[in-house]
Amino acid sequence: MFRNYMAAALRNLLRNKLVSSINIAGLAIGFAAALLIALYLRYQLTYEHFLPGYDRVYRLSLTFEPPGSAPQIRDSVGFRMAEEFKTDYPDVAMIARASMQFVSVRRGEIENPEGIFFADPDFFRIMPFATVAGNLATALDAPDGLVITPTIARRYFGAANPLGQTLEVERKVPLRVLAIIDELPGNTHFAFRMVASSKNRMSNQSVVAQPGASDWPGAFTYFQVRDRAALARIESDARNFLHRHHPDDPGFHTTLVILPLDQVHLAPTGRYPLSPGTNPRTLWTLGLVGLLVLALAVVNFVNLTTARATQRAVEVGVRKSAGARRADLIAQFLGESCLYVLVAVVVAMALVELALPTFNAMLSIGPDDQQAQAATVSFQYWREPMLASALVLAALVVGVIAGAYPAFVMSAMRPITALHRGATVLASARVRQMLVVLQLSVLIALLICTAAINRQMNFSLGDAQRIDREQVMLLFFNKMPSDAIKDAILHVPGVAGVTAAQSAPTNYGNAQGQFHRPGSVAPVGLQISPIDYNFFDFYRVKPVAGRLPSRDHGTDLLVPGDASRHLSVFVNEAAVRALGFESPAAAIEQPIEAFDLPFAAPASTTVAGVVPDIPVDSVRTSIQPAMYVASPQASTLMSIRLAGRPIKKTEDAIDAVWRRLGEPTAPSHLFLDLYFRRMYIDIIQQRRVLGALCGVSVFLSCLGLFGLSIYTTQRRTKEIGIRKVMGASTSAVMRLLLWAFAKPVIWASVIAWPVATWLMNRWLDGFAYRVNLGWWLLPAASLLALAITLITVSVHSYLVARATPGGALRSE
Amino acid sequence: MLKLEHIQKVFRTTEVETTALNDVSLEIATGEFVAIMGPSGCGKSTLLNILGLLDTASAGTYRFFDETVSSYSEAQLTDVRRAAIGFVFQSFNLIDDLSIEENVEVALLYRKVPPRERRERVAAALERVGIAHRARHLPQQLSGGQQQRVAVARALVSSPKVILADEPTGNLDTTNGNAVMELLIDVAKAGTTVVMVTHSLTHAALAGRTIKLLDGRIVSETLLAA
Secondary structure, eight states: OHHHHHHHHHHHHHHTHHHHHHHHHHHHHHHHHHHHHHHHHHHHHTTTTTSTTGGGEEEEEEEEEOTTSOOEEESOBOTTHHHHHHHHOTTEEEEEEEEEEEEEEEETTEEEEEEEEEEOTTHHHHSOOOEEEEOHHHHTTSTTEEEEOHHHHHHHHTTSOOTTOEEEETTTEEEEEEEEEOOOOSSOSOOOSEEEETTSTTSHHHHHHSTTOOOOSOBEEEEEESSTTHHHHHHHTHHHHHHHHOOOOTTOEEEEEEEEGGGTTTSOOOBSOSSOOOOHHHHHHHHHHHHHHHHHHHHHHHHHHHHHHHTTHHHHHHHHHTTOOHHHHHHHHHHHHHHHHHHHHHHHHHHHHHHHHHHHHHHSSOTTOSSSOOOOOOOOTTTOHHHHHHHHHHHHHHHHHHHHIIIIIGGGSOHHHHHSHHHHHHHHHHHHHHHHHHHHHHHHHHHHHHHHHHHHHHHHHTGGGOSOOTTEEEEEOSSOOOHHHHHHHHTSTTEEEEEEESSOTTOOOSOEEEEEOTTOOSOEEEEEEEEOTTHHHHTTOOOSEEOOOOTTOGGGBOOTTOTTSEEEEEEEHHHHHHHTOSSHHHHTTOEEEEESOSSOOOSEEEEEEEEOOOOOSOTTSOOOOEEEEEOGGGOOEEEEEEOSSOHHHHHHHHHHHHHHHSOSSOOEEEEHHHHHHHHTHHHHHHHHHHHHHHHHHHHHHHHHHHHHHHHHHHHTHHHHHHHHHTTOOHHHHHHHHHHHHHHHHHHHHHHHHHHHHHHHHHHHTTSSSOOOOOTTHHHHHHHHHHHHHHHHHHHHHHHHHTSOHHHHHHHO | OEEEEEEEEEEEOSSOEEEEEEEEEEEEOTTOEEEEEOSTTSSHHHHHHHHTTSSOOSEEEEEETTEEOTTOOHHHHHHHHHHHEEEEOTTOOOOTTSOHHHHHHHHHHTTTOOHHHHHHHHHHHHHHTTOGGGTTSOGGGSOHHHHHHHHHHHHHTTOOSEEEEESTTTTSOHHHHHHHHHHHHHHHHTTOEEEEEOSOHHHHTTSSEEEEEETTEEEEEEEOOO
16 A cells, blocks of 8 residues: 555656746745754853853853943953852852963964963863873973974964963963863853963963952853752852952942853853853844744645645545545645655755855854854754654654645545545635745744844944044054054055054053042942043044044043143033033033042043044944043053055054064964954854845745746636636736735735734843834835735746636647 | 335535435346436436445435445444445546556455465456556556556456446447446356436446436336347
8 A cells, every 4th residue: 555655756856847946846845944043052052061061050241230331241360259159158169260361472483472371280180172192181290291282283373283282471470281172062161272280380370369459350260060959059148248358339239140051052141252242132033033934835845745736636535535544644644745845955064064164154253253253053953862853753743735636625525525626725725825825924923023133233233333444454452552562553555544542442441530520429430441532533433422533632631640720521412411511512621530440530520522432342342431541551452453454464463563663572463354253153143044034034935936836827728718708808817827826915915014023122222222113114014025925926926827718728 | 136115315505405316216136237217417426436436315215235224324424335346437537646556456455365365366457458567657647447447447356236337438439338348247247236317328238227317307217138
């Protein structure tokens, strides 16, 4: 019996080659897209799972609530907190601090700027990364211990064995390679390639441990608990812990946050994170869009399978008159559609295998990034029984849905009804009409969602940034750059401008002060950003009110330690609001009083200019009230704008200037664009993935509609013949056929508009700075769907409409 | 024996009620070859469908051999059909996607006949209707006459007690029509009850008895000498 069923199924498949391939290919593409999204979500949700015992490891972080502004998260804590934490909580088995330091690393002639992660000896005992060579557990016990990845090994040692070999840091401190670990996978929040012992005198840990040294929150602190139940005890005492060791600064409120290691990446990231986090809401949105694409493919498949089933009414009739029970036919049709779906799944798996390298490249920052590891989304179904079972289960579910019409509806027909084709065609036509509306609703909703998400992402990466970051290179200095080097760089051919600041234009630096307007008692915490005079001009930021810093105004210059001077400052719009000014213009020339500054407060301070809010760290968090002060001497990060010459040549010329006039280490520079891509990699990834998904969904819709148009025109061949005999022109018949597909677009819009609007407004609410959805997106999406539909079905409709009426009638 | 008593069949749509069969009573003896004639729309095919358990009557009693089947459920009807009835349709109703031998095999599939026996019986049936040489072909590769012979083979292969043929020669030319009639006569001679709907007086004359229908009623019965 099985052979007979198989023969009928396969020959039916081959007889309708075009539609069969459209049907299976469409489902396979839908499955492949959904599978890629599922793999991406799994990748995102399994950060750090490669580390044995990750579920007993936690990270400490802090939330500050400065007066008058939104809470700030800090991924790192004070260096001394680890010892206090370990002493207070015996349940903590091990605790380790780590701190990223950017230094120059040299071996012979090879010298590069590198980030070294200085970590306490227990770091690798808490988190045993996969080791290639050496003894990782003890590697950081020695003060000169160094652990590297194969990339660093190749960079400095070529093919030679690096174990026991030395690398020189800042041209003075030797570090010995004691272990080599595997390259880090993409789904870890760690981003290091060199880990050195915190016992080394260069480490921040050692510097803070010096007598009299002040502590600062720069230690990424990880601890392992003896058992997971202990965590509740620790968490319940966390508030007391801070009170015991770090009583609140006046006006500040600080909270200790304990995050499970695998949740670090999904929690809101703080200032200077090790790597950008991911907003879980965006992940769910992607998951939903992936499901929609799968739904689209499934609806297509069900629709075409149902359409094809009507051609097999005679078979149902014959089998039933030969004594087939309903159960026999249910088994036959369900088995058949499950078989097709399984074929589609196999094709989808092959597609995923083929697409994975491109997909991983799409998720990575780019080949120009030397620091972050590439994405490593993988698909190892043969090693993952859960994944394989999920795929088979999905295939069965889709198979049952797709086979439902012939299996449950047609099989229930009396044999004589089935033999009389008309009834089945009519009944299935209604089902298919509904499915077409559903399919178009999904398409329209997807178009709206993709457009809205794209608008927000363009805004986040474009207008919201408020600065011109084209062709800007950041050059890092350890101390204030001299006027000579600034001048020399400015005169390098291909350099259009130079400015400096204490931190990148998207960071404030660490300084923060408290201010209030005269007469007001409520203090406002302002981030303080030292900048060069031309900082705003360089980044093409226009003042909202007042003026920009200038050498012509003597009071613009901050002279630390001089409390007798008057200081003109520049604030952002958030600060204007926080300080309670009615408008930016109202703040100009107004005095503000400072206290609790990291430097001696000036005799008086007035606002000279207001600049727009420049997003800091990410557009997802609200912009803090900030104050900019002209302080070229504190500006150790130089921004260089390149123009009109091959970048490599200019870069080499700048390096030559550095070697002549700069610091005695390798120059460390980074393109601002790459810096941005690192900061917004999650948004960039999601935009790329969504764009691809949208493309896939449009393609799937076209496939589905094309396949369906073949069936519809086949079904209406007789009608078309009669109409043509009665004198209908080709265009009149075309109109008739196209209208049949245009009508569902209207119904689909009615369903898609409210759903997509609700969904997107919720998604946009996740951003501190968001675009409006734009009401015009709704009709635009419907019009696009209509255009896609009409273009797709018009080809086949035209061929049918211009056929001779005799032929049309005869074929019926 | 097939026995219909006061059979009525009414088709209802939302607005129209059509009586296809009105108080039809009829007995067909085992091994009899009966032809049903009448103008289009007189209820011939409806009568045949009820006799073949493809449709149920609105009223009346139908005894199929010793069973009163008029009150049977669809599943029970399926069982009776599977065990005892073979069909030949005017439009052949072969499954396009199956080869000739696979089409014939369909009649045995649901009777739990072992595969080997199935193959032997299918070969024998095709031999009997003279189409064995086209066993591997698909229906659309055969002429109408050949297709109808396949349909007869399919009806025969399960050795049913009754064969019901709905205008089996309606789509065939004279030569092919005669060939199919010869097959049916042979079947009837072998003891199988055959009921055939036909428009052809010539072919009806080959049956043992002719029943004429008009407007859903039996208007005459002609018994021909055997």
